[in-house]
Each structure stands twice: as structure tokens, then as C-alpha cells.
Amino acid sequence: MGRLTGGDPSLLRRINSAVVLHALRTATATAPGAAAPDAASLTDLVRVTGLSRPTVEGVVDGLIAGGLVVEAPAEEGEVRRQGRPARRYRFRAEAGHLLGIEIGAHRVAALLADLDGRLMGSAERPVSPDAEAEERLDRVRSAVTELLRRQGVARGSLRAVGVATPGIIAADGSIRLCTALPGWTGLPLGERLKRSFRCPVLVENDANAAAVAEHWKGAAAGSGDVVFVLAGLSPGAGALIAGRLHRGFGGAAGEIGALHLLGREATPEEVLSTTGEPLHPLDEAQVARVFALARDGDRQAREAVGRFIRRLVHDVAALVLALDPEVVVVGGWASGLDGVLGPLRDELSRYCLRPPQVAQSLLGEAAVAIGALRLALDHVEKELFAVESTVTARR
Structure with a gap:
């Protein structure tokens, strides 16, 4: 943060407001399943922020006027024990x-x-x-x-x-x-x-x-270096590096579905074909049928699924070799089809210098x-x- 000279009181007020609001929101976050959020007193906020009590009081009054903070009612038992209890406040998530x-x-x-x-x-x-x-x-x-x-x-x-x-x-x-x-x-x-x-x-x-999403609430929670593979007919990927989304210079990072253009002329319709003719229509229902036939032992379907998995593995391996993620999360419709994760783990172990963890999305289509x-x-x-x-x- 830049050095403050004291010449901009409006900037100082904004900084103090952000500090107090963040402390109040953190202190009063509702735990899952709780009936209502806890509240923080002025003393709590002074201790957490390191600001003076008059400064905190002024900031809280401004936040109340702005609708982001509200004074919490005292509990009945607290009133009986202490007479007039300390005023307590909570962040208004509903604001x-x-x-x-x-x-x-x-x-x-x-x-x-x-x-x-x-x-x-x-x-x-x-x-x-x-x-x-x-x-x-x-x-x-x-x-x-x-x-x-x-x-x-x-x-x-x-x-x-x-x-x-x-x-x-x-x-x-x-x-x-x-x-x-x-x-x-x-x-x-x-x-x-x-x-x-x-x-x-x-x-x-x-x-x-x-x-x-997977970094926030899913299979990659707690991991800073993540590759998410949206495994479909033309797979795409998203990557977080040190917890930050990597979009690339022009927003095209992770477009691994285009790798087949680099010397691999077979289209997805050809890769998943069981007849020698391009698969038509190329949609999820048709692809699911091919995977179902492969599970039932159909030779041509098993060959088609093998081609699909090999292409997916090569595409993902290119990202893994470039980014060295801690975890690869596989989502999209293909993550629900049998036979994808096992071969992906095996092949990444062959191709990559340090194989990452491979996990299925916990959030699914959401x-x-x-x-x-x-x-x-x-x-x-x-x-x-x-x-x-x-x-x-x-x-």
C-alpha cells in the first residue's frame, strides 16, 4: 500500500471504512446452519482494526447510514445479567x-x-x-x-x-x-x-x-494451482496460478479443443465414429450411446472411446506440462461417463514429470x-x- 501523507482526509475515511467493514463482516459471518449472524461490539472492532474508538464509532455510523451495517438487538438474557449491554453491530449481507x-x-x-x-x-x-x-x-x-x-x-x-x-x-x-x-x-x-x-x-x-467454482467450493478447494477441464466434444480448460485466474493476453488461455488442428486432422465426429463415417448428429446423447456400447463390449465403440480418451489425455497433458498444477479437476458431461478418470491418471503419469492429482468435479453441472x-x-x-x-x- 502507498504511503499516506494525511493530505487526503476523504481517502483516509474510505480506507478506514473498508478496514472496519471487512473486520465486521469477518467477525459476524454466519456459520452454515446458524439461525442468525453473530454481532461485534465497538470494543471488538477497535481491537481487530487497531483504529481509535472515536474513529471506529464514526465509521460505523456512516456504514449504518449507508445501509451496510445494522445494530443488532441485545439478547434477553444479556439484558437481565448486565443491565444495558454494549451495543453490537453486524454486516447486512441482505443489503x-x-x-x-x-x-x-x-x-x-x-x-x-x-x-x-x-x-x-x-x-x-x-x-x-x-x-x-x-x-x-x-x-x-x-x-x-x-x-x-x-x-x-x-x-x-x-x-x-x-x-x-x-x-x-x-x-x-x-x-x-x-x-x-x-x-x-x-x-x-x-x-x-x-x-x-x-x-x-x-x-x-x-x-x-x-x-x-471448484477452487471456491469444489474439488480444488485449498489448492492454488489448478487446471479445470471442461471435458466435452471440444474440451476447454481454465487455470488458476497461485489462486489467480489465468486468462492469457487475449483471453484464449485453455482453449485445448483447438490442439487437434496442429497436425491432428481427425475431427471429433471422426474420433467418436463407430461406423467409419463421421458421427451425426454430434451431440451428447449420441456420444453417451457410444460410451454405453463400449461398456457393453462393442469393439468399434471401445476403439472410438479409446481415441477420445487419448485425445483428451494429450490435450490435458499439454497444459499440465506447461503449468505444473497441483490438481486437475475434470468436469462437463464427459466426467459422468465411465472410463475417463482412470486412463487420464495413468497417461498423465507417463507424460508428465510430476503427475498432478486428478479429481472429478464435486459441483457437476452447477x-x-x-x-x-x-x-x-x-x-x-x-x-x-x-x-x-x-x-x-x-x-
């Missing part, structure tokens, strides 16, 4: 809300949470893989409207919206390239969705979002939407609690 939205080939899904990231509700809409962009966006708006209405949350209460979708995402939230969704390439998705919300909209690649929600929460936490960003913004 705002967050949305995490997944826009995929077969569905759109929305998750609603409070400012502590606690899930309040969800909504989902099916959509055809062949649907045009406008129809897909209409499904998003419909799902969000239903979710907010059902939970009794005003749209103006939203503090941030995270959106995850296939494709290479530019910094402004537009889709540079997407082969999975019709009409998606070139779509200014962030700009389009901002018309529906009065808050920041953060657009991210779906595999990147899933990597964030990983992408949960990651989008986490990105919205990260934005709000930085806005409310990050002292460093407050200083940097004023330099």
Missing part, C-alpha cells in the same frame, strides 16, 4: 444481491445470492443448441425475472452480475470467437446484458468460471453458474473491502 448466470448450449441458469455469497435461489431454462442469440438472451432474461420475483428481490438491489459462457471473451465482455453457440461470435454480450441491469456485468469463459456467482462476489468484495484498490484508484 445487496449477486447473480451468477450460465449461458450454455442446452440451458441457461441463474443463481441468486446475498453479499456473503450465500445461495438464495436458482432458475433454469432449457434452450436448443441451434437457438439464435436473441432467443438465448430472451431465456436469460426470463430466468432472471422469475428468480427475482420468486425471491422478492428488486432488480435495483443487484450489486454485480457474473456471466459465464463458451468462447473467447474480450475484456469488454464481447465474444471474440465461439463455435459452440450460433450467432455468438462478435456478440457484445456484456453490453447487451448491461441494458437489463443497473450494476456491473462481468463476462467470463465457462471453463474459467468452473475453475473458480460449476459454471457457481463460478459466475463467485466472480460477481469477488467484484463486490474488491469494491467494499479492498484497501489496496482504494489507494490505487486515487493515485
Whole structure:
């Protein structure tokens, strides 16, 4: 943090506010299953922050006026024992809300949470893989409207919206390239969705979002160096390095589905074919059928599954050799098909100098939407609690 000269009292107030609010939120976080959050006294906050009592009192009064903090009622037993008890305060997680939205080939899904990231509700809409962009966006708006209405949350209460979708995402939230969704390439998705919300909209690649989710609440919790593989017909991957999402210079990091273009001409339709002709239609139902035939001993299906797994292993090994992650998490529809994780572990042991742990996603199909929600929460936490960003913004 930069050295403060005392010449900017408004900056000092903002820093003190961020410090006190963060301490209060941490001290009053609700444990899972608890009926209500605990509260912190002024004495608690003075001890944790190191600020003077008058400073803490002034900051708390300002936070109450801003709606982010509320005085907690004293418990009846405490009043009987002590007379007038010390005033106690809690962070109002209900003061705002967050949305995490997944826009995929077969569905759109929305998750609603409070400012502590606690899930309040969800909504989902099916959509055809062949649907045009406008129809897909209409499904998003419909799902969000239903979710907010059902939970009794005003749209103006939203503090941030995270959106995850296939494709290479530019910094402004537009889709540079997407082969999975019709009409998606070139779509200014962030700009389009901002018309529906009065808050920041953060657009991210779906595999990147899933990597964030697994690091937050899934199979990679506690691991800083993570590769998440969204194992589908054209696999994608997201990576965290030292706990931070790695997007690459142009947002295209992890697009391992394009590796077959480098001297491997066989398309996914050819790789999974059991007849010598390209598999058609190439969809999840057809692929699941091929895997089922392989389990039943069909020779051609087993050969097709073998080709699919070898390609997936080669694609993942390229990332593992480049990034040396602690753990590789496999998600997407292929993670639910038999025969993927075992060969992946075995082959990575052969190819990689230090084989990583290989785990199946704990979040399943919810990983992408949960990651989008986490990105919205990260934005709000930085806005409310990050002292460093407050200083940097004023330099």
C-alpha cells in the first residue's frame, strides 16, 4: 500500500471504512446452519482494526447510514445479567444481491445470492443448441425475472452480475470467437446484458468460471494451482496460478479443443465414429450411446472411446506440462461417463514429470453458474473491502 501523507482526509475515511467493514463482516459471518449472524461490539472492532474508538464509532455510523451495517438487538438474557449491554453491530449481507448466470448450449441458469455469497435461489431454462442469440438472451432474461420475483428481490438491489459462457471473451465482455453457440461470435454480450441491469456485468469463459467454482467450493478447494477441464466434444480448460485466474493476453488461455488442428486432422465426429463415417448428429446423447456400447463390449465403440480418451489425455497433458498444477479437476458431461478418470491418471503419469492429482468435479453441472456467482462476489468484495484498490484508484 502507498504511503499516506494525511493530505487526503476523504481517502483516509474510505480506507478506514473498508478496514472496519471487512473486520465486521469477518467477525459476524454466519456459520452454515446458524439461525442468525453473530454481532461485534465497538470494543471488538477497535481491537481487530487497531483504529481509535472515536474513529471506529464514526465509521460505523456512516456504514449504518449507508445501509451496510445494522445494530443488532441485545439478547434477553444479556439484558437481565448486565443491565444495558454494549451495543453490537453486524454486516447486512441482505443489503445487496449477486447473480451468477450460465449461458450454455442446452440451458441457461441463474443463481441468486446475498453479499456473503450465500445461495438464495436458482432458475433454469432449457434452450436448443441451434437457438439464435436473441432467443438465448430472451431465456436469460426470463430466468432472471422469475428468480427475482420468486425471491422478492428488486432488480435495483443487484450489486454485480457474473456471466459465464463458451468462447473467447474480450475484456469488454464481447465474444471474440465461439463455435459452440450460433450467432455468438462478435456478440457484445456484456453490453447487451448491461441494458437489463443497473450494476456491473462481468463476462467470463465457462471453463474459467468452473475453475473458480471448484477452487471456491469444489474439488480444488485449498489448492492454488489448478487446471479445470471442461471435458466435452471440444474440451476447454481454465487455470488458476497461485489462486489467480489465468486468462492469457487475449483471453484464449485453455482453449485445448483447438490442439487437434496442429497436425491432428481427425475431427471429433471422426474420433467418436463407430461406423467409419463421421458421427451425426454430434451431440451428447449420441456420444453417451457410444460410451454405453463400449461398456457393453462393442469393439468399434471401445476403439472410438479409446481415441477420445487419448485425445483428451494429450490435450490435458499439454497444459499440465506447461503449468505444473497441483490438481486437475475434470468436469462437463464427459466426467459422468465411465472410463475417463482412470486412463487420464495413468497417461498423465507417463507424460508428465510430476503427475498432478486428478479429481472429478464435486459441483457437476452447477460449476459454471457457481463460478459466475463467485466472480460477481469477488467484484463486490474488491469494491467494499479492498484497501489496496482504494489507494490505487486515487493515485
